[in-house]
Amino acid sequence: MKLTKLTAGLAVAGLTSFSSLALAGVVTTDGQDIVIKTNGGFEAKTADGQFKFQVGGRLQLDYDFYDDAYNGGADDTASDSEIRRARIFVAGTAYEDWHYKLQISYNDGDDEFNLADAYIKYTGWDVAYIKAGKFKIPFGLEELTSSKYISTIERSAVFDVVRSGRSDRSLEVGNHGNGFTWRAGVYETGREDEGGFNDFGIGARLTYAPILEDNQVLHVGAAYFNENIGDSFSNKFA
Numbered sequence: 001m002k003l004t005k006l007t008a009g010l011a012v013a014g015l016t017s018f019s020s021l022a023l024a025g026v027v028t029t030d031g032q033d034i035v036i037k038t039n040g041g042f043e044a045k046t047a048d049g050q051f052k053f054q055v056g057g058r059l060q061l062d063y064d065f066y067d068d069a070y071n072g073g074a075d076d077t078a079s080d081s082e083i084r085r086a087r088i089f090v091a092g093t094a095y096e097d098w099h100y101k102l103q104i105s106y107n108d109g110d111d112e113f114n115l116a117d118a119y120i121k122y123t124g125w126d127v128a129y130i131k132a133g134k135f136k137i138p139f140g141l142e143e144l145t146s147s148k149y150i151s152t153i154e155r156s157a158v159f160d161v162v163r164s165g166r167s168d169r170s171l172e173v174g175n176h177g178n179g180f181t182w183r184a185g186v187y188e189t190g191r192e193d194e195g196g197f198n199d200f201g202i203g204a205r206l207t208y209a210p211i212l213e214d215n216q217v218l219h220v221g222a223a224y225f226n227e228n229i230g231d232s233f234s235n236k237f238a
Helices: 002-023
Strands: 034-037 042-046 052-064 080-094 098-107 112-122 129-136 166-177 180-192 198-212 217-226 235-237
Touching: 080 112, 112 166
Parallel strands: none
Antiparallel strands: 034 042, 042 052, 052 080, 080 098, 098 112, 112 129, 129 166, 166 180, 180 198, 198 217, 217 235
């Protein structure tokens, strides 16, 4: 009988010890609670949204296979593979109104890493935000859509002709609300003028979505970009 009591006592003590170990895994903070998400990357933010930190990226592989479609020689083949896009970024928010992003991209063709995005954005004004750094020029819906969401592995050939994409030095203002968006700013073209100074252009984009619902969207927009303010022949419309 004494042995039975001793066994029961050990079992209760073991259950209490297990409960203590389970509670030891709970994370507590002195300040606000931290909300952590791991869907599509790592994100940690305060419960009130004042501060946020996010790490993410993408890896897109491209493989082309040709079955006897190309025979330059006995053993030649056109089948090949490449890393189409490999990117990693850190982004976040500080004091609710300050936002930042730094993104590094690997170019398989050049076998080197490049700075894709690097900007700071302030959204504390009701009339407009202000954004400075390296980011995409607001020109063309397809170009502005992330490669994660475009319908094919690459964009239309028209964007190889019309200069758009990212600008190393940009200053932009914009806003959105009630189905509309607008953006305008000054952007470095990547060329030099006759005096050896960097050329800058101006750009703007306006969109409106009269129908904006979960299962249907009607989106219209227009954009303008002038790569050389003094040369009307380099104006672009979309």
